[in-house]
Amino acid sequence: MFVLAMLILACAIDAVTINGDLEIEGIATCVEFNSNSIETDGSISIDSSLIADSVSATFMSAQSLTVNTITSHTGTVTIEGNINLSPLTTATFIQKTWTLAHSYLLDTTFKTWTGADIGLCGEQRLIRPQCQKQDVFREFMLGKHRFLRVQGGISFVGNWQGEFARIKADGKVVWSRRGYGNSEFGPCGRLIPFDIVIPHTAEEVSLIFETDLKNEDCMTRFSVSEVNLLIKE
Known part of the structure; x- marks a missing residue:
């Protein structure tokens, strides 16, 4: 696997697709970012939308979130704010x-x-x-x-x-x-x-x-x- 390591204070680019690893210290501003896996010890801020097959986070704050399934390793899911669900699907599942x-x-x-x-x-x-x-x-x-x-x-x-x-x-x-x-x-x-x-x-x-x-x-x-x-x- 090709490993790409970069030290960047700030970058502004339209789109980036990386097949290897990308390491950034500082701020990366992108219109579009495609990756098989994203990991961070800090925080990720997304102004528009996040589309992913799987998202794992200790804490997540979102204006809008579209997912097929919500699960928790602790067995507890806490949601602060409003949640809109399809009445038929929700009633059937519960x-x-x-x-x-x-x-x-x-x-x-x-x-x-x-x-x-x-x-x-x-x-x-x-x-x-x-x-x-x-x-x-x-x-x-x-x-x-x-x-x-x-x-x-x-x-x-x-x-x-x-x-x-x-x-x-x-x-x-x-x-x-x-x-x-x-x-x-x-x-x-x-x-x-x-x-x-x-x-x-x-x-x-x-x-x-x-x-x-x-x-x-x-x-x-x-x-x-x-x-x-x-x-x-």
């Missing part, structure tokens, strides 16, 4: 309950996970990629539905230094997180729970858990536990 389509408690063999080793940490059964592999994969039959919810946990085992772990549903990224961990978290690693809700209508779904970790010694990898799939009409 009134109908979730149906359990797959439970890890009933999954006794785990053999249907492609590329996976099955291990134990204490009493916890873990799904993890085979040595020097970066992903595990499985297809699930769901039945008729309009929304899919995926719950579980990913543990970062070993020496993670900010590499990404991702969850894909039917080839699309629905969750991602940088991994940080070391021996202080013990042999089971640092557990990060996930609870994802996405619009979904196909009667089956393929789930991929993957990472860009370069695992040469097989001591640093991720594991997945307690995967539940729920559906809703």
Whole structure:
């Protein structure tokens, strides 16, 4: 990957498309900015509109926000101000309950996970990629539905230094997180729970858990536990 690093006090440009990395110290003013991923330790101010497949932020303030799904890693979503929702879609989503389509408690063999080793940490059964592999994969039959919810946990085992772990549903990224961990978290690693809700209508779904970790010694990898799939009409 080509890495582009720039030290800029201020820039004003019509449009910029970057295939590598862009590092800016100062202010960048753009009419249009296209990027696969934007990360900042400070703040991003957008006067017009932001269009993205996925937006993750500790705090967000917006005059107008258009999204398919709003989820929270803590389980709580706080909105200050007015919220306008489609009455039919809102009523249908809130009134109908979730149906359990797959439970890890009933999954006794785990053999249907492609590329996976099955291990134990204490009493916890873990799904993890085979040595020097970066992903595990499985297809699930769901039945008729309009929304899919995926719950579980990913543990970062070993020496993670900010590499990404991702969850894909039917080839699309629905969750991602940088991994940080070391021996202080013990042999089971640092557990990060996930609870994802996405619009979904196909009667089956393929789930991929993957990472860009370069695992040469097989001591640093991720594991997945307690995967539940729920559906809703």
